[in-house]
Amino acid sequence: MTAKQKRALLIVDVQNGFCPGGNLAVEGGHEIVPLINGLIRNGEYDVIVASQDWHPADHGSFASQHPGKNVFDMGELSGKPQVMWPDHCVQGTPDAEFHPDLDIAKVHYIQQKGLNPLVDSYSAFRDNDQAAVTGLADWLIAQGITDLDVCGIATEYCVKFSALDAKEMLPGVNVRFFEDASRGIDPAAISAAIAEMEAAGIPSIQAKAIHENRMPW
Numbered sequence: 517m518t519a520k521q522k523r524a525l526l527i528v529d530v531q532n533g534f535c536p537g538g539n540l541a542v543e544g545g546h547e548i549v550p551l552i553n554g555l556i557r558n559g560e561y562d563v564i565v566a567s568q569d570w571h572p573a574d575h576g577s578f579a580s581q582h583p584g585k586n587v588f589d590m591g592e593l594s595g596k597p598q599v600m601w602p603d604h605c606v607q608g609t610p611d612a613e614f615h616p617d618l619d620i621a622k623v624h625y626i627q628q629k630g631l632n633p634l635v636d637s638y639s640a641f642r643d644n645d646q647a648a649v650t651g652l653a654d655w656l657i658a659q660g661i662t663d664l665d666v667c668g669i670a671t672e673y674c675v676k677f678s679a680l681d682a683k684e685m686l687p688g689v690n691v692r693f694f695e696d697a698s699r700g701i702d703p704a705a706i707s708a709a710i711a712e713m714e715a716a717g718i719p720s721i722q723a724k725a726i727h728e729n730r731m732p733w
């Protein structure tokens with residue numbers, strides 16, 4: 517690490533709702549928590565950020581708000597295609613809380629997202645229609661970060677869109693994706709997401725390798 521570098525870690529949606537037992541559980545979601553805690557504690561990051569899906573109870577991404585639709589159907593929200601999700605990560609419920617083992621006390625900034633019932637927000641940086649930004653990009657730019665590593669749940673949704681937006685909205689910042697400190701839903705979609713990130717200049721790296729040989733950078 518050179519003196520000029522300022523490294524940030526973005527932990528995407530490591531919440532009860534996306535872990536086994538949650539309302540939108542991703543298989544193995546909880547398995548990444550020890551790896552992420554290792555990243556948090558290894559001292560290589562100057563800035564640690566966590567995003568938190570934080571929906572009102574009547575959020576338009578919920579199938580429950582669309583009579584006749586079943587969960588995981590494709591539907592529409594504000595005229596745009598939208599996956600019909602089960603009710604998840606509703607503000608103030610245990611489902612929306614961070615995984616209890618995640619070392620959230622060492623997180624410097626929490627970015628909530630998905631508050632507007634009329635649009636979904638996979639990315640921690642802006643809504644899916646790209647009309648409204650969350651403020652995270654401005655905050656990271658104000659910190660003067662040079663490098664951003666992204667991990668979390670789910671790889672092919674909130675992690676991918678956060679990483680792609682980081683690359684686009686943080687000019688000159690090196691963005692990388694932690695493959696083993698992330699979990700996704702569908703294996704084919706995960707592979708496609710990794711390829712899409714790589715094509716956008718976001719390499720996949722492994723947290724395990726970093727823990728084993730501190731530090732390869």
Ligand SMILES: [Zn+2]
Nearest residue numbers: 569571605630
């Ligand atoms: Zn959501």
